[in-house]
Structure formats: C-alpha cells, structure tokens
Amino acid sequence: MMESKGSHKWTKNILNELDINPKIVVCAKKGYVSASSILGASHNELEEKLGLSSFHIKNFIDAVTSHVLPKKTSAWDLSQTGEGDPKHITLGCQNLDNFLGGGVPAQGITEMTGQSGSGKTQIALQLSLCAQLPPVAGGLGKGVAYICTESQFPTARLQQMVKHFKAQHSKGPASYTDGIFVHHIPDMDSLVDCVRYQLPCLLSQRPIGLVVLDSVASPFRAEESNMENKNLLYTLGYQLHQLAATYHIAIVAINQVTSVIGNNNLYGHSGNVVPTLGLTWANLVTTRLMIGRTDSHVQAEQTEGSRQVKKSSSKTIVEYNVRELEVIFCPWLGKKSCPFVVTSKGIEDVE
Amino acid sequence: MTEAVGTSGGLLSECGLPSSQMMKLLSADFTTTDDVKDMKPSELSQATGLSLKECVEVLRTASNSHHPSPVDMLQIYQEGSELPQIVTFCKALDTLLGGGIPLQAITEVSGMPGVGKTQVCLQACVSVQLPKSVGGVGGEAVYVDTEGSFTVKRLKDMASCAVHHVGTIGGVAEDVSGFTIESIMKGVHYFRCQNCVEVLAVVKNIPKLMLVHPNIRLLVLDSVSFHFRHDFPDARDRAKLLRTVTKELIQPAVTHKMAVLVTNHMTTNVKEKGSATLVPALGETWGHCPTLRLNLSWCGPTRVAALTKAPHCQNSSAYFQVSIGGLRDVSDNTQPSTAGNLQHEPLNKKRKIVESNDR
Numbered sequence A: 001m002m003e004s005k006g007s008h009k010w011t012k013n014i015l016n017e018l019d020i021n022p023k024i025v026v027c028a029k030k031g032y033v034s035a036s037s038i039l040g041a042s043h044n045e046l047e048e049k050l051g052l053s054s055f056h057i058k059n060f061i062d063a064v065t066s067h068v069l070p071k072k073t074s075a076w077d078l079s080q081t082g083e084g085d086p087k088h089i090t091l092g093c094q095n096l097d098n099f100l101g102g103g104v105p106a107q108g109i110t111e112m113t114g115q116s117g118s119g120k121t122q123i124a125l126q127l128s129l130c131a132q133l134p135p136v137a138g139g140l141g142k143g144v145a146y147i148c149t150e151s152q153f154p155t156a157r158l159q160q161m162v163k164h165f166k167a168q169h170s171k172g173p174a175s176y177t178d179g180i181f182v183h184h185i186p187d188m189d190s191l192v193d194c195v196r197y198q199l200p201c202l203l204s205q206r207p208i209g210l211v212v213l214d215s216v217a218s219p220f221r222a223e224e225s226n227m228e229n230k231n232l233l234y235t236l237g238y239q240l241h242q243l244a245a246t247y248h249i250a251i252v253a254i255n256q257v258t259s260v261i262g263n264n265n266l267y268g269h270s271g272n273v274v275p276t277l278g279l280t281w282a283n284l285v286t287t288r289l290m291i292g293r294t295d296s297h298v299q300a301e302q303t304e305g306s307r308q309v310k311k312s313s314s315k316t317i318v319e320y321n322v323r324e325l326e327v328i329f330c331p332w333l334g335k336k337s338c339p340f341v342v343t344s345k346g347i348e349d350v351e
Numbered sequence B: 001m002t003e004a005v006g007t008s009g010g011l012l013s014e015c016g017l018p019s020s021q022m023m024k025l026l027s028a029d030f031t032t033t034d035d036v037k038d039m040k041p042s043e044l045s046q047a048t049g050l051s052l053k054e055c056v057e058v059l060r061t062a063s064n065s066h067h068p069s070p071v072d073m074l075q076i077y078q079e080g081s082e083l084p085q086i087v088t089f090c091k092a093l094d095t096l097l098g099g100g101i102p103l104q105a106i107t108e109v110s111g112m113p114g115v116g117k118t119q120v121c122l123q124a125c126v127s128v129q130l131p132k133s134v135g136g137v138g139g140e141a142v143y144v145d146t147e148g149s150f151t152v153k154r155l156k157d158m159a160s161c162a163v164h165h166v167g168t169i170g171g172v173a174e175d176v177s178g179f180t181i182e183s184i185m186k187g188v189h190y191f192r193c194q195n196c197v198e199v200l201a202v203v204k205n206i207p208k209l210m211l212v213h214p215n216i217r218l219l220v221l222d223s224v225s226f227h228f229r230h231d232f233p234d235a236r237d238r239a240k241l242l243r244t245v246t247k248e249l250i251q252p253a254v255t256h257k258m259a260v261l262v263t264n265h266m267t268t269n270v271k272e273k274g275s276a277t278l279v280p281a282l283g284e285t286w287g288h289c290p291t292l293r294l295n296l297s298w299c300g301p302t303r304v305a306a307l308t309k310a311p312h313c314q315n316s317s318a319y320f321q322v323s324i325g326g327l328r329d330v331s332d333n334t335q336p337s338t339a340g341n342l343q344h345e346p347l348n349k350k351r352k353i354v355e356s357n358d359r
Helices: A022-028 A035-040 A043-050 A054-068 A075-081 A094-099 A120-130 A155-168 A188-205 A217-221 A227-247 A278-282 B019-027 B033-037 B041-048 B052-064 B073-082 B091-096 B117-127 B152-169 B181-186 B196-204 B206-212 B235-255 B283-287 B346-358
Strands: A072-074 A109-114 A143-148 A180-184 A208-214 A250-255 A257-264 A271-275 A287-302 A316-329 A337-342 A347-349 B105-111 B140-145 B188-192 B216-222 B259-264 B266-270 B276-280 B292-299 B302-309 B317-323 B326-328
Touching (some): A035 A054, A035 B196, A043 A054, A054 B052, A072 A075, A075 B188, A094 A337, A109 A120, A120 A143, A120 A250, A120 A347, A143 A188, A188 A208, A188 A217, A208 A227, A217 A227, A227 A250, A227 A278, A278 B266, B019 B041, B019 B052, B041 B052, B091 B302, B091 B317, B105 B117, B105 B235, B117 B152, B117 B216, B117 B259, B117 B292, B117 B326, B140 B196, B196 B216, B196 B235, B206 B235, B216 B235, B235 B259, B235 B283
Parallel strands (some): A143 A180, A208 A250, B105 B259, B105 B292, B140 B188, B140 B216, B216 B259
Antiparallel strands (some): A072 B188, A257 A271, A287 A316, A316 A337, B266 B276, B317 B326
C-alpha cells in the first residue's frame, strides 16, 4: 500500500539526511526527528528541550529549512520554460477550445457541474478520448483512469464515439478503449481509499494523464453532512490535488446540482441551481464549469458514420438541444459561456 | 514612554546568556552587544575572566541576537505614516484600505472560491514594483502558492497594463525606464508548496532570501487554509504548525517592513440555534494574526470588498472588478466587466498615482 509520493516527507525521521553536527542528532533523537516537529517548534523551545546552545539550534533549524525548502523560481523563469502556462485537454471542437483558451483546464481539479442530462458525462467521455491524442493534437498522449460512482460505465456509447473519433483524428492510439481504466466505486470510504492507495499504484505503473471522477457527488450526498464526512470529502479533494501535482495529471470531477429557493449568488452565479457538496468541496476546485441545457435547438442532417450510406434520400433531419458550457470560476478565464451540442459523434460545436 | 536610546545595539542581558557569564561581563563594563562585537575571544577572556570557549559562545550569541533598542511612540508613528502603500489600481479599494495594501502589516483576503482572492495577490505582486519616482514601493514580491492558482499569463497581462500606465505618466527617472514586463516578472519570486511544512520552511527562510534579494517588500501566501484544513494524522500537530506559521508571518512584516498578504477560505459556522454564517476559515488561532481583514463577495454581478477588521480605517466596503489588466474600479456607466474588457483610463491612473505621491 503506497500513499502518494511525498506525503510522509514531513513526518518521517530526517535527522540522518541532514549535514549537521552529530551532537545535535544525539539530542534531537529525544523527540524532534521529523521536519514538522522541528520547524513547528520555536527556537526557545528547541534550546530548552535539546539543551544545546543558540548557535547549534540555529544551525539545526537552518539545515532542516534548507532540506525542506521547495525550489525557488521566478515568474519570468516559469514563463520561459512554459511551466507557468495553464495546461489543457482539447475537446476536439474548435469553438469550445478557443473559448476555454485551448481546451478543458488540466490544472488542479476541474469540476463539471450541472443538472442531470445536461451533458457532463458526454464531455467526460469525449475528454477520455481526446486525452489519448498526442500533445501536438491537443491531448496528453496518455491513458485515462475513469472512476464511476453512479451507474455502469457507458461502454456502448463510448464505442459509438470511438468509431467517429477515429475517423476524425488520424493521430492517436490504435485502441482507445485499451487506454481507459474503469473503476466502479459506489461509496465514499472506498473512494477515498482508491484515491489514496490504488490510484498512486496505477499512476506509477501506467502512463495516465487524466483521472475522471463521475461523479464526486453521488457517494457523499447519500451520507449525512456531518464534520467527519466533510473531513473525508476534504481529504479526497486534497489527495487529488497531491496526485495532480506529483504525477502531473489532470483531474476532472463531475458534480451534481441542487435547487435553491430564491436568488443564491454566493459564487457569482445567479440561477436557481447550485453545485452540491457545499463550501468544503468548492474550496478545493480550481476551475468550475457549469453545463446546462438551453431553450434553443439547432437542426442538422444526421448522417451515418459509415461512408457506404450515400443515398440522398436516406438523410434525416435531427434536432439537437443546444447546451451551454459556462465558466463559473477559473484563475485565468473570465466568466462567459459557449454553446455546444451532443450528437452521435460526441460533443460538437454549434456552427 | 521611554526615551529613544538610539541604535547602540541590544542589551547583553537580553541575549539569553547564563547569569554567571553575565555577572562577569557586567563587572567588566560590557552591557550591550556593540561593546563586545569587535573583540577577539582572547581579548574578551582577558578582560572578563571567562574561559576562551565561553567567550566564543558569548560573541556568537551577541552577533546573532537582534534586539531593537526601545524607540518612542512618535518615531514609530512617523515611520509608519511615511511608508508607501501598495496600490491596487482600483481607487475605491485603495481608499477603503487607507491608500493601499499596507507595509509592515498582515492583510488577510478572504472570500468564496472564484471571487478574486488570487487576482488581488497577482495585482499586488505587480503594484509593489511600481517605481518610487511615481509614488510606488519599488520592491519585489515573494509568492507562496499552495493551491496552484498562480497563472503566469495573468501576471503578464497585469504587468503589461501597469507598464503602459506608468509610461503614460511619463518621466525619465531611471526606475521608470527599468519598469518593464520582464523586470516585473523577474521581481516575483515563486515557491510552490505541497504541504504546510514547506510553507513554514519558506517563511523561515525569508531572512536568508533577503540577503540575496534585499528589496523584497511583499510576501503573498495563497492560501493559508489549503494545507492547514487537511485532516492531519495528529490534530495537535495541525494546531501547533498553524500557531507557528501565524507567529512566523509576523517576522517579515515587522523586521523587514514587508506587506504580508494572505488569502483564506470561507467556512460555514453553524451556531447553536441552527443559523449558519460564513466566516473566514481557521478560527481564532489564525484570526487574531492579521492586522487587516478584507472580505470579498458578490453583490449581484459585481464584486465587493468589505473591511471587517482594521486598526484605523472605518469598516466599509468598495466595489471592484477584475479585468484583463487586473483590479479596477467599477465604472458608473458600464456594466461590471468580465475579462476581455480592458478599461484603459490613463488620465485617472495618473491622478491616482500622483495623489499617493503627495501623501
């Protein structure tokens, strides 16, 4: 059982890793062996408990500080290396990609929330395919871990989408389905365990670039909203962030909505629905996208993907409900929305 | 009120030396650290009768202690009001803060996710670097990122607008021509912290960092809550680390005359009667630390900043917006704008920056 890399860095014994006077090590073994206990204590406390001079204590603290200190860089360096640019996964739709500045944000946790049937899972499936495209095509060139908490993974729908996707995108893996690892986890305790133990295992064994959580709401909504469960939810989100930072992956979490009476404007989004899981979860979300149906429709000819069907008489006109993708908050995107439709091919722009 | 003793170094009696050593030092007329600082251990040993080893220890302790001599209140007040402030480019917000984000103080910015806490931090990183000749602080910034919200592109956009505004004010001062997008980006030192111990290490390392970059005037911690709300293996550890960070943040503010800007999450505080209010996270352990508490929220489609704790400003609020170029005022005749509507108002900015210069 392997927790995510680095989680024990600050609680384990680091005395032997430091370049300090052995006299300090002998004294510190009494109870100050981890970075958190050493840096968490004041200078005076350490002097008193270890019985060493101020000079030695200062050296001790300096050594631990240097050992733990993260790399210093500057905004300029980040801009030069491209490290500071937000990463994206293309949606395979030009309008949507342009609207989002390249694609669905792949930094921290991106949440997709909205009413049932609005298209959240559809977008998640589309992303699962797009993520496997090479970076030059806007993907991550890696596989996907898809965690289902509500119902069965929509295999048939995915197959339908893969057929069209392959025709549209030449660069990509031979088998898209081989690159998607599906887990079914219905309850919250198993979900947190999965994120803490099983996912890091998977991530260190396979090239995975995206983790989809469909949905994060379902396991928690069924439970009581008490302090213990809130802490568990926070732990889930926190661990997901650690995974994202350690393994450089994108996290997409699907959330549900609940109705509010009156005008609820806490998040700057006035509407009659609000994402579930409250503030505990919202504080962990880097980008919040709201998906919904609108009252408009567009018409298009539904053509079969197969090129053999070319008879002009067999084209049918289909009406598609125009959906809306709205940015509720994102550190680098303004609040705006963009329309799209869901077709047999998957997610498509509205022309 | 004590008289100003001047800058003659700290008292040896406050350095924590054993009393036997103190007796010998005092009887040899050594009272302040200045008295011993240039001496050799052998000289001190001869003068006081302490052993060579003890003298080495005394000299080390004396050189390490930083005990400011007592200063009278008038001097502190005068110094404080002469310090420039970090403008936000939003006049209403600057007025609310009494001129801008203050140096030598800890300012907390709390609010719901997405309201603009990180945007305030990014704006401050640019504004702190405004040249002194136009009334700015002319200092550098340290950004401690715990959530990964720091966006280079946003900083660059804000820097670009700031350079443009300073350019319209004109002036041939050297620090104005040196105020470029590149210099601003280089002046923001960045640390990505994955846990609270790394946050502590960065804050404890500030004095060392100041030796290499003595011009740092802003320390941003975005956010203080992210790592500290995590369920630690041991809850007592969390409380202790939080208390330590709280204490450690005061050092850069006071000793190095920095502005410390800290963002905080909101949490629901359920009262006994069942009603719930939204309050900044981390409770009282953290709550007493900031000098200024600014809360951001939404009023319809407009962002609002409210001062909930301030030593000398009246509690009130200000509307502001987040545009491509950073924080700006909400204009009367246009709708609160989203990113994409850059409000170029060079004349207003000129007046604002000149005003801060007059103070």
